[in-house]
Amino acid sequence: MARLKDKVILITGAGRGIGRACAILAAEEGADLVLTDIGVPIDSVPYPLSSSDQLETTVRSCREAGASVVARLADMCEMDDVRELVEEAVGRFGRIDAVVNNAGIGAPAGKAAHLYESEEWEILLNVNLSGPWRVIKAAAPILLEQGHGSIINIASTAGLLGYKHFAGYVASKHGLVGLTKSAALDYAPRNIRVNAICPGPVYDDERLDGHMTKVVADSLGIRLGDQEAIDLESVALNTVVSPRDVAEAMVWLASDGSQRVTGTTIAVDAGYSAK
Numbered sequence: 704m705a706r707l708k709d710k711v712i713l714i715t716g717a718g719r720g721i722g723r724a725c726a727i728l729a730a731e732e733g734a735d736l737v738l739t740d741i742g743v744p745i746d747s748v749p750y751p752l753s754s755s756d757q758l759e760t761t762v763r764s765c766r767e768a769g770a771s772v773v774a775r776l777a778d779m780c781e782m783d784d785v786r787e788l789v790e791e792a793v794g795r796f797g798r799i800d801a802v803v804n805n806a807g808i809g810a811p812a813g814k815a816a817h818l819y820e821s822e823e824w825e826i827l828l829n830v831n832l833s834g835p836w837r838v839i840k841a842a843a844p845i846l847l848e849q850g851h852g853s854i855i856n857i858a859s860t861a862g863l864l865g866y867k868h869f870a871g872y873v874a875s876k877h878g879l880v881g882l883t884k885s886a887a888l889d890y891a892p893r894n895i896r897v898n899a900i901c902p903g904p905v906y907d908d909e910r911l912d913g914h915m916t917k918v919v920a921d922s923l924g925i926r927l928g929d930q931e932a933i934d935l936e937s938v939a940l941n942t943v944v945s946p947r948d949v950a951e952a953m954v955w956l957a958s959d960g961s962q963r964v965t966g967t968t969i970a971v972d973a974g975y976s977a978k
């Protein structure tokens with residue numbers, strides 16, 4: 704039985720990586736999808752963000768899996784973009800059953816907290832923390848009117864623990880965990896659940912155009928192979944996490960199987976944060 708049959712799910716940052724894995728698994732599980740990504744670079748982010756072609760690749764895979772898909776480019780830093788995205792979703796499907804706040808940036812990073820430029824600090828908080836808040840601001844009225852909904856924030860083990868030379872990212876993800884808990888309390892009386900997934904080190908899956916481990920390695924000025932070895936050494940299980948592992952947790956949180964789960968964080972981290 705498909706776990707997301709008849710559900711409409713909005714996923715941000717769906718152009719590649721974890722967002723693409725979430726979209727494909729949700730499609731395989733019977734969901735219809737609203738997929739979005741930015742499609743252009745951001746000046747203060749030192750690596751390329753997803754292109755419209757990458758988003759289109761995700762869309763194609765989801766349609767092949769049987770999903771009806773609405774796709775739209777939108778910048779999670781722009782309230783108008785987010786509002787129009789939610790309006791298009793409701794216009795097409797009439798409701799939104801789950802929202803996956805996955806869009807995020809892993810850098811600028813690689814230096815002590817006081818060495819960030821103001822614009823570097825601000826873009827991390829703007830995308831990783833204020834972005835999910837904007838989506839909640841636009842989507843919550845719809846979910847409240849429906850009387851149900853599941854909001855899933857893709858945080859990180861960096862939302863639970865510190866990482867040397869990643870203060871901006873860590874602060875943004877701790878903030879996202881805080882937003883998750885407070886919003887869960889705000890909306891619980893109205894049957895809307897809010898949870899966070901905290902992935903640990905995720906490997907760069909080429910089929911998903913994943914490259915976040917490389918972003919981390921580049922930020923620290925070390926080779927990708929060395930970063931992969933550090934990641935492997937840091938987890939309890941003898942393997943790092945795949946984007947599909949994160950997608951599995953997302954599917955559960957979007958499904959009715961998790962209907963009495965709210966305000967929590969699920970670490971999908973191969974035991975990293977247990978150490």
Ligand SMILES: NC(=O)c1ccc[n+]([C@@H]2O[C@H](COP(=O)([O-])OP(=O)(O)OC[C@H]3O[C@@H](n4cnc5c(N)ncnc54)[C@H](O)[C@@H]3O)[C@@H](O)[C@H]2O)c1
Binds near residue numbers: 753806
């Ligand atoms: N890969 C990891 O090791 C890892 C670990 C823990 C948490 N995460 C989190 O998982 C999420 C997905 O990361 P990923 O590894 O797939 O990285 P990724 O860079 O491949 O994907 C992130 C997506 O977000 C999009 N995005 C960035 N800024 C945006 C904006 N302003 N508006 C709209 N879209 C925007 C990017 O274009 C990209 O497609 C992020 O929130 C990340 O912080 C990743």
